[in-house]
Amino acid sequence: MDFAIQTEKLSRIYKIRGGKKSEPKSLAALSDINLEVHRGELFGLLGPNGAGKTTLIKVLTTLLAPTSGQAWVAGYDVAKDPEKVRPRINMVSGGESSGYGLLTVRENLWMFSQFYGIPSGEANRRIKQLLEIVGLADRLNTKSSDLSTGLRQKMNIVRGFLTDPEVLFLDEPTLGLDVGASREVRRFIRQWIDENRARTLLLTTHYMVEAEELCDRVAIVNQGKVLACDTPASLKRRLQQDVLFRLETSPLNGVGAEIFQSLPGVRKVTHRPQDGFAVLELILEEDSILSSVVNAMTTANICIINLQKREPTLEDVFVDLVGRSMEEVESSEQ
Amino acid sequence: MTTLALQNPKSRLRNFVVAAWLGWQIESNWTDPFLFAVYSVVKPISAAAILVVMYSIITQGNFDSPVFPYIYLGNTFYMYVGAIMTGISWTIIDDREHYKTLKYMYIAPISVPVYLIGRGVAKFIVGSISVTITILFGVFFLHVRIDPLAVNWPMFVLALVVGVLMLAMMGLMLAGVTLLTAHHYGAYGEAVAGALYLFSGAIFPLEVLPAYLRPVGYIMPTTYWLELIRRSLVGSVAQAFPTLSGLSDMQILGILVGLTVAFGILSIVVFRWCEYRARERGLIDRVTNY
Numbered sequence: 001m002d003f004a005i006q007t008e009k010l011s012r013i014y015k016i017r018g019g020k021k022s023e024p025k026s027l028a029a030l031s032d033i034n035l036e037v038h039r040g041e042l043f044g045l046l047g048p049n050g051a052g053k054t055t056l057i058k059v060l061t062t063l064l065a066p067t068s069g070q071a072w073v074a075g076y077d078v079a080k081d082p083e084k085v086r087p088r089i090n091m092v093s094g095g096e097s098s099g100y101g102l103l104t105v106r107e108n109l110w111m112f113s114q115f116y117g118i119p120s121g122e123a124n125r126r127i128k129q130l131l132e133i134v135g136l137a138d139r140l141n142t143k144s145s146d147l148s149t150g151l152r153q154k155m156n157i158v159r160g161f162l163t164d165p166e167v168l169f170l171d172e173p174t175l176g177l178d179v180g181a182s183r184e185v186r187r188f189i190r191q192w193i194d195e196n197r198a199r200t201l202l203l204t205t206h207y208m209v210e211a212e213e214l215c216d217r218v219a220i221v222n223q224g225k226v227l228a229c230d231t232p233a234s235l236k237r238r239l240q241q242d243v244l245f246r247l248e249t250s251p252l253n254g255v256g257a258e259i260f261q262s263l264p265g266v267r268k269v270t271h272r273p274q275d276g277f278a279v280l281e282l283i284l285e286e287d288s289i290l291s292s293v294v295n296a297m298t299t300a301n302i303c304i305i306n307l308q309k310r311e312p313t314l315e316d317v318f319v320d321l322v323g324r325s326m327e328e329v330e331s332s333e334q
Numbered sequence: 335m336t337t338l339a340l341q342n343p344k345s346r347l348r349n350f351v352v353a354a355w356l357g358w359q360i361e362s363n364w365t366d367p368f369l370f371a372v373y374s375v376v377k378p379i380s381a382a383a384i385l386v387v388m389y390s391i392i393t394q395g396n397f398d399s400p401v402f403p404y405i406y407l408g409n410t411f412y413m414y415v416g417a418i419m420t421g422i423s424w425t426i427i428d429d430r431e432h433y434k435t436l437k438y439m440y441i442a443p444i445s446v447p448v449y450l451i452g453r454g455v456a457k458f459i460v461g462s463i464s465v466t467i468t469i470l471f472g473v474f475f476l477h478v479r480i481d482p483l484a485v486n487w488p489m490f491v492l493a494l495v496v497g498v499l500m501l502a503m504m505g506l507m508l509a510g511v512t513l514l515t516a517h518h519y520g521a522y523g524e525a526v527a528g529a530l531y532l533f534s535g536a537i538f539p540l541e542v543l544p545a546y547l548r549p550v551g552y553i554m555p556t557t558y559w560l561e562l563i564r565r566s567l568v569g570s571v572a573q574a575f576p577t578l579s580g581l582s583d584m585q586i587l588g589i590l591v592g593l594t595v596a597f598g599i600l601s602i603v604v605f606r607w608c609e610y611r612a613r614e615r616g617l618i619d620r621v622t623n624y
């Protein structure tokens with residue numbers, strides 16, 4: 001078995017205790033996940049809020065016990081051999097500011113390197129080098145409490161790479177970083193994986209671009225299930241027979257997007273109301289279907305402001321699989 | 335590639351030293367020396383002073399009674415319980431809720447018990463400062479009579495070392511329990527330290543307790559530890575309290591060592607079990623939401 005990460009029918013059920021009287025409910029955060037990530041791969045988990053991405057990372061990093069099924073990381077069972085897994089992995093969660101505020105950036109990082117048994121001199125060399133890459137070199141001796149949230153997150157990202165793990169887990173690494181910093185981090189992630197094919201990296205994201213541009217393979221997850229798993233190009237190829245249009249129209253004024261959905265040849269319609277207009281994304285079986293949609297709009301007194309034919313993205317793949325856009329899934333869960 | 339830190343004694347020692355270093359960085363962060371003075375000096379001395387005032391009212395100022403140093407020293411050394419035992423269990427709350435690093439400690443190839451006990455070293459040092467100052471204060475201003483030439487130093491050092499180990503192991507047990515509880519219940523450590531105060535003969539003999547509660551005191555290693563510390567410092571006058579007066583120093587030492595080993599083993603078992611439950615319930619990185 002030369003998979004860096006493998007799961008077999010992996011499930012995790014959370015028991016949610018309500019009030020004193022109500023029955024405890026259970027929530028399947030992961031159900032029967034089967035994944036195989038090869039050594040050397042940059043693998044992405046793409047899914048909306050609550051899909052189970054963090055839960056999967058927690059199980060794989062030995063923080064959380066699976067309810068059933070099995071998972072192996074770097075060849076070891078995460079539930080049975082956590083102490084074999086731990087020296088070989090590291091993990092960073094984005095969007096949180098962890099660390100000892102009264103230690104300097106260097107001290108925080110040095111301390112963790114010592115827990116992994118990296119000789120002090122080597123650790124300091126790596127710290128300098130990594131801080132240079134993320135543009136934090138001038139903050140080497142700044143107390144980490146004096147860093148902004150984004151800079152603290154960069155420090156945390158460095159902590160993950162510092163120990164040169166066999167398998168690195170990044171949970172939403174660019175969450176909360178600005179556009180420039182996100183781009184730098186993505187570039188570094190890609191470079192790190194390309195530099196040494198013995199390394200494996202699993203990241204979660206709910207940014208389509210991140211999954212699309214960065215990852216060798218992507219698993220699309222929703223409600224604890226893997227809906228599809230392939231290279232971004234192959235995932236999009238599923239929609240190759242389809243044609244995609246983006247329409248900006250006048251507000252639908254109570255007319256539901258469903259009336260277009262029910263037209264023959266229309267595969268999927270998603271609707272996003274905007275300020276003063278509406279955006280409709282159409283997935284059609286062929287070009288000619290568009291005219292029936294346009295007719296239906298005219299009948300409903302909706303005028304078209306802008307119409308654009310476009311290439312499929314992972315977002316479309318998600319819509320095709322789930323029936324709704326990721327945005328819609330997320331807003332309906334709140 | 336990855337430096338594999340297998341858990342050999344050398345890497346355990348390094349974990350311990352680095353954890354102690356971290357603990358010291360946190361504890362010694364006296365950016366506000368005034369605050370430090372309040373917590374490590376003023377607070378313990380005032381507590382001792384209140385005790386002395388109460389004692390003097392009840393006994394009409396009978397400071398010559400051997401009961402007085404017994405109470406004063408019992409109360410003073412009990413500070414180690416709060417510092418070490420409660421301190422170690424608080425590390426869980428600090429790392430999980432405040433610094434949000436507990437999960438990163440857990441996924442690192444370290445022994446978490448070794449890490450936690452390492453973090454306790456700084457608590458021991460800071461606790462020792464308070465204890466020393468309180469004793470000196472008592473000796474110079476509050477009629478506590480300790481004759482340095484009469485102190486059984488070897489016994490004192492031995493009792494202190496065993497006691498500190500014992501408190502560290504009790505702290506580990508509490509840390510396990512803390513792992514399973516939410517933040518607002520996190521004051522477990524303090525509650526336990528408070529309860530033990532009553533059951534360890536710190537300021538009154540166990541005979542004062544109702545008979546059915548006394549056994550709690552008899553199985554607590556803290557009871558024997560405080561007795562041994564007091565005997566080593568003020569000699570036979572410490573036998574003013576009847577509880578353990580029938581036992582020789584060596585007998586008490588034997589019981590203390592035995593209980594320390596027993597509690598030590600129990601602590602490791604309890605901690606491992608709590609850790610297992612915490613992993614099942616997803617509590618290692620839980621942050622309390624209010």
Ligand SMILES: Nc1ncnc2c1ncn2[C@@H]1O[C@H](COP(=O)(O)OP(=O)(O)OP(=O)(O)O)[C@@H](O)[C@H]1O
Binds near residue numbers: 015048050052616
């Ligand atoms: N400790 C917990 N107890 C109970 N339910 C939980 C717990 N942690 C997560 N869940 C639930 O499990 C589901 C999956 O959560 P998870 O955090 O894995 O999602 P995610 O894909 O990481 O989402 P996001 O994009 O918001 O980070 C959610 O419905 C969440 O509410």
Ligand SMILES: [Mg+2]
Binds near residue numbers: 054
């Ligand atoms: Mg998440």
